[in-house]
Amino acid sequence: xxxxxxxxRLAVVTAVSLMTVSSVQPLTAKAVxxxxxxxxxxxALKNATLRVGYxxxxxxxxxxxxxxxxxxxxxxxxAPGSASLxxxxxxxxxxxxxxxxxxxxxxxxxxxxxxxxxxxxxxxEPVTSRDxxxxxxxxxxxxxxxxxxNEMLENIEGVKEYHEGKADKITGLEEKDSKHLLIHFKELTxxxxxxxxxxxxxxxxxxxxxxxxxxxxxxxxxxxxKHPLFFGPYAIKKIVQGESIEWVPNKYYGGPKPKLxxxxxxxxxxxxxxxxxxxxxxxxLLNTSSATYNKIKxxxxxxxxxxxxxxxxxxxxxxxxxxKDGKSVMDKSLPISNRALRQAMAYAMxxxxxxxxxxxxxxxxANTLISPNYGTYxxxxxxxxNFNLKKANELLGKAGFKRGKDGYRTxxxxxxxxxxxxxxKGKRE
Numbered sequence: 001x002x003x004x005x006x007x008x009r010l011a012v013v014t015a016v017s018l019m020t021v022s023s024v025q026p027l028t029a030k031a032v033x034x035x036x037x038x039x040x041x042x043x044a045l046k047n048a049t050l051r052v053g054y055x056x057x058x059x060x061x062x063x064x065x066x067x068x069x070x071x072x073x074x075x076x077x078x079a080p081g082s083a084s085l086x087x088x089x090x091x092x093x094x095x096x097x098x099x100x101x102x103x104x105x106x107x108x109x110x111x112x113x114x115x116x117x118x119x120x121x122x123x124x125e126p127v128t129s130r131d132x133x134x135x136x137x138x139x140x141x142x143x144x145x146x147x148x149x150n151e152m153l154e155n156i157e158g159v160k161e162y163h164e165g166k167a168d169k170i171t172g173l174e175e176k177d178s179k180h181l182l183i184h185f186k187e188l189t190x191x192x193x194x195x196x197x198x199x200x201x202x203x204x205x206x207x208x209x210x211x212x213x214x215x216x217x218x219x220x221x222x223x224x225x226k227h228p229l230f231f232g233p234y235a236i237k238k239i240v241q242g243e244s245i246e247w248v249p250n251k252y253y254g255g256p257k258p259k260l261x262x263x264x265x266x267x268x269x270x271x272x273x274x275x276x277x278x279x280x281x282x283x284x285l286l287n288t289s290s291a292t293y294n295k296i297k298x299x300x301x302x303x304x305x306x307x308x309x310x311x312x313x314x315x316x317x318x319x320x321x322x323x324k325d326g327k328s329v330m331d332k333s334l335p336i337s338n339r340a341l342r343q344a345m346a347y348a349m350x351x352x353x354x355x356x357x358x359x360x361x362x363x364x365x366a367n368t369l370i371s372p373n374y375g376t377y378x379x380x381x382x383x384x385x386n387f388n389l390k391k392a393n394e395l396l397g398k399a400g401f402k403r404g405k406d407g408y409r410t411x412x413x414x415x416x417x418x419x420x421x422x423x424x425k426g427k428r429e
């Protein structure tokens with residue numbers, strides 16, 4: 001991973017991942033809470049069709065290989081057919097029981113991926129170690145132009161040489177047999193055992209189906225965009241590019257038999273989402289905004305589900321630069337490098353008031369960079385930067401930022417603070 005510029009993260013807001021059933025998105029300190037599942041005790045309908053709306057004013061890209069493009073909408077639209085290789089617990093630690101399992105050996109810097117016999121593609125072919133290795137090749141091959149190629153991937157032996165065209169295979173991917181892939185790393189830390197750490201890919205792609213497609217043609221191939229294969233519970237029957245997908249049961253699925261005859265996932269404009277749910281056009285609404293939730297929260301026909309999200313919005317400050325080697329170098333001459341100034345700005349922002357006004361009860365003023373959704377890793381004892389103008393002024397005064405006759409404060413050295421010195425940047429993570 002490339003080194004980032006120094007950032008002091010300050011006021012943070014985290015959101016609930018919402019879903020509205022026949023469902024919410026993105027909690028304030030006094031936010032509403034939602035169940036994360038709904039059980040309908042009525043008799044199940046036979047040959048039923050589930051209609052799912054995804055609230056968005058933009059079409060989904062329809063590139064069904066995550067390593068080739070970053071498009072959250074496509075990933076959500078593809079959920080009926082998607083399945084992860086590995087399972088993980090509430091803390092994000094990998095556990096056994098998925099279509100594949102992973103075992104780490106820190107002494108030897110290796111990870112052994114084992115794929116179960118029940119994992120089969122929607123064309124009936126088994127999921128293999130070659131499919132798991134192929135996921136890394138797609139990301140690492142220079143011709144695929146993956147936006148996710150990074151230094152973290154280069155931690156696998158031979159990836160850099162493969163990316164630069166000096167080798168025709170990744171030496172660190174050892175296919176022991178059709179069901180076992182041994183990955184050799186240069187370094188393996190305890191973080192490897194957690195989902196999202198970047199060490200192992202929790203996906204596989206059908207090599208037998210895509211092997212004849214050149215890497216530079218994958219992103220535009222019909223096999224990727226119109227007729228992709230999955231090893232999840234449903235398979236694609238029809239795609240209207242950017243608009244909708246019709247799903248039918250995957251008869252080769254290795255898990256419990258799908259109970260629905262059909263699932264239709266469809267993009268619905270934000271302005272129409274609330275009306276569409278109230279009229280019964282959709283059974284489930286995904287990506288529900290706080291504004292949409294505010295319009296449908298009192299509808300007794302609907303049930304809102306949600307869980308606290310892991311994403312945050314924070315205010316950061318540029319306090320340095322990257323040198324020629326990409327390493328972060330802090331510039332102590334910048335006014336914003338003064339910790340008191342950054343803290344004062346955090347206390348001067350009334351994040352709680354904004355959250356209450358515009359969050360409609362489904363956003364939360366975060367107290368740390370770690371969401372409560374991470375369970376035991378979240379420290380609830382940490383106090384958030386609550387609005388306190390008096391404290392902000394006290395911090396500035398003690399740090400030497402004196403207020404001049406014009407009402408503006410100067411630096412401790414007496415110089416003015418210009419816009420080129422303080423450049424707060426909002427960023428979503």
